[in-house]
Each structure stands twice: as C-alpha cells, then as structure tokens.
Amino acid sequence: MSPLQIQKGTSRHSAYDLRDPHSDVEEVHTLAVLVDNEAGVLARVIGLFSGRGYNIESLTVAEVDHEGHLSRITIVTTGTPAVIEQIKAQLGRIVPVHDVHDLTVEGPxxxxxxxxxxxxxxxxxxxxxxxxxxxxxxxxxxxxxxxxxxxxxxxxxxxxxxxxxxxxxxxxxxxxxxxxxxxxxx
The missing domain is CATH 3.30.70.1150 (ACT-like. Chain A, domain 2)
Incomplete structure (x- = not known):
C-alpha cells in the first residue's frame, strides 16, 4: 500500500487507476460481447482466441434480444493487461460484434x-x-x-x-x- 492507502487498479472509472499496462502479471477478466445472432459468429469469436493462443476459462452464449437478433457472449479469459486490451480491440473489429465490455474494469x-x-x-x-x-x-x-x-x-x-x-x-x-x-x- 502506498502512503495514501490507495489500492492499485480498482476500475477505469477511478481517479486512482494505477494498473500498469506493461505489467507481466496475468489477470482474469470477464468480457461481455454483444453480437448478431447468426450462424458462424461464435466460430469467428472463438477463432480469434484460438488463432492467437489466448485461453478461454469460461464461455456462455445465449440470445438476449429475439426481435433484434442479438446474442450475448460472456467470456472469462486470462492475460496481461496488454493482452486483454489487444483481445478487446480485436473483438471490436469483428463485423457482427456490436459491443465489447470488460466487466472486470468497468466497475462492480x-x-x-x-x-x-x-x-x-x-x-x-x-x-x-x-x-x-x-x-x-x-x-x-x-x-x-x-x-x-x-x-x-x-x-x-x-x-x-x-x-x-x-x-x-x-x-x-x-x-x-x-x-x-x-x-x-x-
């Protein structure tokens, strides 16, 4: 603990977010990904992980908006802060992906x-x-x-x-x- 009793890396909304993006420490992150509910989307998301050697600890998928044809993929993965940022950026570039949220850093x-x-x-x-x-x-x-x-x-x-x-x-x-x-x- 620092003299100000500030804990490192509580959330990105904190003024005291002191997480080192260049850290070698592996962290567990929960990602929520909103995607089009169509054939092949899950395969593309999983392909991103397997093609780059990223590990998936847990994966759940379900349709969340029947009329809008949207599904939510919840992925628990591990990696250094730089790897997690890279995963989020690469997920965001996949065409049927609408939103990527890192629930671990966005707050409770x-x-x-x-x-x-x-x-x-x-x-x-x-x-x-x-x-x-x-x-x-x-x-x-x-x-x-x-x-x-x-x-x-x-x-x-x-x-x-x-x-x-x-x-x-x-x-x-x-x-x-x-x-x-x-x-x-x-």
Missing amino acids: AVERELALFKVKGSGDKRVEALRLADIFRANAVDSTLESFVFELTGTSAKIDAFAELMRPLGLIEMARTGVAALSRGV
Missing part, C-alpha cells in the same frame, strides 16, 4: 455459474453429502438409492469449493454452465 459486476454434481454414496457419506448440500444451498434435483444430483448456483469459487468437498464423498460427475455476468447498477 454480478457473476454467477450453474453446476450439476452427481454424487454416489451410501451411509454416512450420503448423509454428509446432504448436510454439505444444505450448507451450500444446493438443491437435490435427482435422487436414487445410490446417488444424488445436486444443482448449485453461485460464484465460480463457491462451485469449486463445493466440488472439493464432494470429491471424498463420492463425486463422480460434474457439469458447469460457465459464468454469466452483468454489471451492477444502471
């Missing part, structure tokens, strides 16, 4: 992910799995005599934590949707 955002967990177990392990599911507010959406399927919505960290606790109790399969995110406020 709400991020959630949905996951399904299949947990096999009996006896004490089964009881413990139900107890932990209750603590995490996971819903049991399917139950057999040998297994449960739990549904959990929350941050990626919450889902990771639940998965780690379920592994020793018999986690046999997991499916995740990827991050969906919106900026807070108006």
Whole structure:
C-alpha cells in the first residue's frame, strides 16, 4: 500500500487507476460481447482466441434480444493487461460484434455459474453429502438409492469449493454452465 492507502487498479472509472499496462502479471477478466445472432459468429469469436493462443476459462452464449437478433457472449479469459486490451480491440473489429465490455474494469459486476454434481454414496457419506448440500444451498434435483444430483448456483469459487468437498464423498460427475455476468447498477 502506498502512503495514501490507495489500492492499485480498482476500475477505469477511478481517479486512482494505477494498473500498469506493461505489467507481466496475468489477470482474469470477464468480457461481455454483444453480437448478431447468426450462424458462424461464435466460430469467428472463438477463432480469434484460438488463432492467437489466448485461453478461454469460461464461455456462455445465449440470445438476449429475439426481435433484434442479438446474442450475448460472456467470456472469462486470462492475460496481461496488454493482452486483454489487444483481445478487446480485436473483438471490436469483428463485423457482427456490436459491443465489447470488460466487466472486470468497468466497475462492480454480478457473476454467477450453474453446476450439476452427481454424487454416489451410501451411509454416512450420503448423509454428509446432504448436510454439505444444505450448507451450500444446493438443491437435490435427482435422487436414487445410490446417488444424488445436486444443482448449485453461485460464484465460480463457491462451485469449486463445493466440488472439493464432494470429491471424498463420492463425486463422480460434474457439469458447469460457465459464468454469466452483468454489471451492477444502471
């Protein structure tokens, strides 16, 4: 911390945005991309990432305006500040892309992910799995005599934590949707 107690890089709206664009530190960023809902757009966006060796941590796509034929692609990616700026600039140049927002630097955002967990177990392990599911507010959406399927919505960290606790109790399969995110406020 500096003598003025100013933290580095809170948002681009801050007068104290002290992020170094030449830093070698990898950062995780959530990008919201508004695109035309037409064939091949997702392939072009993904091609940009794969062609340049950029990594995608999470990807979600859904139509958000049926009448306007618009879809929203939410991408969680990692890179240095310079690489993130390059990704945003290159996304903005793709013709069917209308808007690119870096939710990580534009201010507070709400991020959630949905996951399904299949947990096999009996006896004490089964009881413990139900107890932990209750603590995490996971819903049991399917139950057999040998297994449960739990549904959990929350941050990626919450889902990771639940998965780690379920592994020793018999986690046999997991499916995740990827991050969906919106900026807070108006």
